[in-house]
Amino acid sequence: MEKHFEDLATIRKHFVNYLHAYDLKRLTFIPMGFKNHVFWNCAHALVTQQLMTYYLSDNEMLVETDWVHRFKKGTFGDQNVTEEDVRTLIKLLQTTQVRLRxxxxxxxxxxxxxxxxxxxxxLETIEDAIRFNNLHESLHLGYVMALSKNIL
Known part of the structure; x- marks a missing residue:
């Protein structure tokens, strides 16, 4: 499993780099042809990881319930996002992957x-959830990469 945690750390590092690379206006801009923005994709990946690993194992999630409601599956990038939200997301992306391990x-x-x-x-086991989470986060990292080419 160690390799899966290393991969998650790499994916999260990329998310954090994108969050540092753009100002709030660019992080929350939704280009034509997209339904969400860079910030939403990063926050959605975080929330989904918490749901798949902590919620499904009957443990307390490490994110606020408000974040789950704002960024879970089926939500869109239409929420108000603040600079504080960006700082919080960066911290959570870094700390939750360490805590999961x-x-x-x-x-x-x-x-x-x-x-x-x-x-x-x-997903039958926590190992299944951790492996699938990396696939899911990679998918959203791909969206972030595509979005970044359309927000400059």
Whole structure:
């Protein structure tokens, strides 16, 4: 599993780099042909990771409930985003991936409620969720990369 945590750290590093690269106006700009913006994709990846790993293992999530409601599946980039939100997201992207690794190896996430993703992939274990999360975050990193070419 160590490789999966290393990959997550790399993905998160890229998200953080994009969040540092643009001002708030660019982070929240939705180009024609897109439904969301850079900030939303980064926040959505974070919230989804918390839902798939902590919520489905009956553990307290490390993000506020408000963030879950704002950035879960089915939401769009139409929320008001502040500079404080950007700072909070950067911190959470960095700390939650470290905490996930720690909690996994401490076996704090041993219970897991099976879940079928909208991709049709069945998550039966926390390991499945961690692996799928990297796929999901990579997908949204791809969107961030595409968005970044359209916001300059």
């Amino acid at each position: 720690k909690d996994y190896f401490a076996e704090d996430l041993s219970y897991f409620r099976p879940y079928e993703t909208s991709f049709g992939i069945k």
